[in-house]
Amino acid sequence: NAGVMQNPRHLVRRRGQEARLRCSPMKGHSHVYWYRQLPEEGLKFMVYLQKENIIDESGMPKERFSAEFPKEGPSILRIQQVVRGDSAAYFCASSPPKTSGGPRNEQFFGPGTRLTVL
Amino acid sequence: KQEVTQIPAALSVPEGENLVLNCSFTDSAIYNLQWFRQDPGKGLTSLLLIQSSQREQTSGRLNASLDKSSGRSTLYIAASQPGDSATYLCAVLETSGSRLTFGEGTQLTVNP
Numbered sequence: 001n002a003g004v005m006q007n008p009r010h011l012v013r014r015r016g017q018e019a020r021l022r023c024s025p026m027k028g029h030s031h032v033y034w035y036r037q038l039p040e041e042g043l044k045f046m047v048y049l050q051k052e053n054i055i056d057e058s059g060m061p062k063e064r065f066s067a068e069f070p071k072e073g074p075s076i077l078r079i080q081q082v083v084r085g086d087s088a089a090y091f092c093a094s095s096p097p098k099t100s101g102g103p104r105n106e107q108f109f110g111p112g113t114r115l116t117v118l
Numbered sequence: 119k120q121e122v123t124q125i126p127a128a129l130s131v132p133e134g135e136n137l138v139l140n141c142s143f144t145d146s147a148i149y150n151l152q153w154f155r156q157d158p159g160k161g162l163t164s165l166l167l168i169q170s171s172q173r174e175q176t177s178g179r180l181n182a183s184l185d186k187s188s189g190r191s192t193l194y195i196a197a198s199q200p201g202d203s204a205t206y207l208c209a210v211l212e213t214s215g216s217r218l219t220f221g222e223g224t225q226l227t228v229n230p
Contacts, residue, residue, distance in 0.1 A: 045218060095216075
């Protein structure tokens with residue numbers, strides 16, 4: 001059972017370009033979370049999604065950032081018109097449905113995508 | 119607003135020493151608490167998860183305790199090894215939602 005997959009692992013963009021970060025949750029997981037780790041800072045929550053629904057986006061910047069988790073395919077975090085301050089590690093986590101066994105709400109993290117904006 | 123603090127920010131110990139990492143949180147209305155390990159440039163590895171109704175969890179040389187009423191958790195590492203060198207993160211899951219709130223981490227170095 002593969003873990004949470006993220007791609008690309010490293011992404012370089014110039015200011016003004018778009019960045020698309022992908023996350024495939026663990027098999028059987030229907031909840032996806034995105035977190036951002038700015039240089040020398042802790043991880044901060046961005047958004048929580050279930051299939052086709054955004055549940056909590058209170059940590060997302062109001063402009064340029066969007067996230068989706070379609071019925072088919074990976075979750076996408078999209079950053080439009082990137083700026084140097086967007087350079088960070090972006091981590092995706094997933095968790096199983098609440099009705100499944102095991103520790104409830106345990107989040108499993110992917111390896112992250114390191115975005116560098118030139 | 120939940121705030122999570124980890125002390126110390128950095129710790130350097132000789133191999134074989136037992137050590138304790140501390141985590142405190144301001145809002146006791148939590149669902150669970152997780153301890154993670156993060157290696158440089160890598161993702162997060164979950165070490166232990168303690169449900170709010172539990173007092174402690176153990177895995178190998180690791181033991182985590184939780185005192186929800188006082189807003190504290192400790193991670194105890196026995197007989198430390200150089201391979202334990204990493205940043206250790208504490209995170210709480212609030213009952214009000216599904217977001218994890220992280221501390222800034224403790225950077226541990228175990229010297230051979």
